Amino acid sequence: MERWILHVDMDAFFAAVERLDDPSLIGRPVIVGGLGARGVVSTASYEARAYGVRSAQPMAQARRLCPEGVFLPPRHDRYEEVSRQIRAHLERHSPWVEPLSLDEAYVDLSNVDAPEQVATAVHRELPREVGISCSVGLACNKLLAKLASEAAKPAGLRIMRTEDVDDFLRSLPVERLWGVGPKTAQRLYERGVRTVGDLQTVDPGVLRTWFGPRQGAQLWRLSRGQDDSLVMPVREARSLSQEITFPEDVYDPELLVEELRRLADLVSARLSEEEMLARAVRMKVRWSDFTTQSRQIRLVEPTDDPQVVRDEVVALWDRRLPDEGKGVRLLGVGVEGLLPATFRPLSLFGMQRSGPASARMNPVDADGR
Ligand SMILES: [Mg+2]
Structure with a gap:
């Protein structure tokens, strides 16, 4: 069976919800996060990002970078409400919806008649229904679908067909792959590996000696865009x-x-x-x-x-x-x-x-x- 996975990610979600509820914020740099002394930025609108404001940044730094910003505390209940709306919309297309966070989800469209049309429809209809723009990626697995929607940000749609995968991956910085955190990226850089294309040229045996059997094999698969993880509609309550x-x-x-x-x-x-x-x-x-x-x-x-x-x-x-x-x-x-x-x-x-x-x-x- 051919697999088709959709990844949907709302753009600057918290900031977008704030704007939805207060249109006077439209066009202004909106920064949502903890406003206390130890506060951290949760979401920055694209206007705020232009000033160098990023999520996970200390709020004090964000205030220095963007003194004219609008700084707001998060309103979780409201975000969850919008999140439920998003999920309900996606579930109209497929029961196989796996939420990753409040504003991000995978949807398995493998059993759907025309996955590309569904992707186009979601990209067009979801913002209309919810009032917030989203980025959408469609590909043959979760890894590539997420990379595709990231590449489409903000407000874009990227459909990645099998024949596009190699070109897309080759120039991608290694740290964009799952499981390549700052430490792994640093170790790859030190060995001259900066892009996924570079990574593809490294022998799997060499990767195993660098990172151990498990992570080495994983990097090899990821560098080729391989991922067979499943879309899991219900996350078990685990402990x-x-x-x-x-x-x-x-x-x-x-x-x-x-x-x-x-x-x-x-x-x-x-x-x-x-x-x-x-x-x-x-x-x-x-x-x-x-x-x-x-x-x-x-x-x-x-x-x-x-x-x-x-x-x-x-x-x-x-x-x-x-x-x-x-x-x-x-x-x-x-x-x-x-x-x-x-x-x-x-x-x-x-x-x-x-x-x-x-x-x-x-x-x-x-x-x-
Ligand atoms: Mg998002």
């Missing part, structure tokens, strides 16, 4: 956890905290391995009389930062129910509400933080005893 059962009940609080930190590190390592971010952290303790207590905390910012997970777990431990002198049989640490790490830009709201750990809210008790 990761680690537990240990002590051979003898443990009474020493210092030792227990040390073990909790170690479990937190294991869980964080799994998170980054899976390229996921957690929205909640859970701590579980089973006492010597087999009663179990589980406490959970929701994070304002999704994270895979081991330090954050560690601090939250220790904070949960500090707020455990009185143990009445009981020993501990089992400790567990888990993370929940997992999101793909690609969601990260949306987490950069620069909200007020409490202390070194991420801001916290709604501590939730579960399981009782």
Whole structure:
């Protein structure tokens, strides 16, 4: 079966929603993000980008670069509302819609009669319906569809046919490929590899010695535009956890905290391995009389930062129910509400933080005893 994947990405989404609700902002540099001292830019309109404002930039820097900008705090509920509208629109074309973030989604059009016409229709109709422009890419897999829509930004449509792929990839900077973060890019640059075309000339065996078997093979495939990952309409609510059962009940609080930190590190390592971010952290303790207590905390910012997970777990431990002198049989640490790490830009709201750990809210008790 021939595969056709559509990637849709709204342009400067948060800023665009703000404009939708306040047309006086049209044409002005709009910057949405945390306005506090430690705030970070979530989205900059294209006018603001012309001043050098970028997402993930400290807000203070954005203010220096663009003093005449309009600076607004994010309104998540409203963005989610528009996001649902976008998703509903896409689901009219195919049930196979995989949201990547509030303003981005893959749509599998493999079973659709005329994928190119659908791409054209979405590109034309979605902005009309929602009031915000979007960029659309159509290609034979997710990797290429996303690269195509990026190339079409802003407000463009790019249909990438099989025969266009080689030319397109050849001049693309390596860091545009998935999984090529700043570190990998730096290592490639040092070896004279700057474009995907350069990367294609590197022998797969050499790539394996540079990056190890897994990443080496992955880079080789990506450099050829190969990607067989599936469009997943429903992301399972996933969680990761680690537990240990002590051979003898443990009474020493210092030792227990040390073990909790170690479990937190294991869980964080799994998170980054899976390229996921957690929205909640859970701590579980089973006492010597087999009663179990589980406490959970929701994070304002999704994270895979081991330090954050560690601090939250220790904070949960500090707020455990009185143990009445009981020993501990089992400790567990888990993370929940997992999101793909690609969601990260949306987490950069620069909200007020409490202390070194991420801001916290709604501590939730579960399981009782
Ligand atoms: Mg976008």
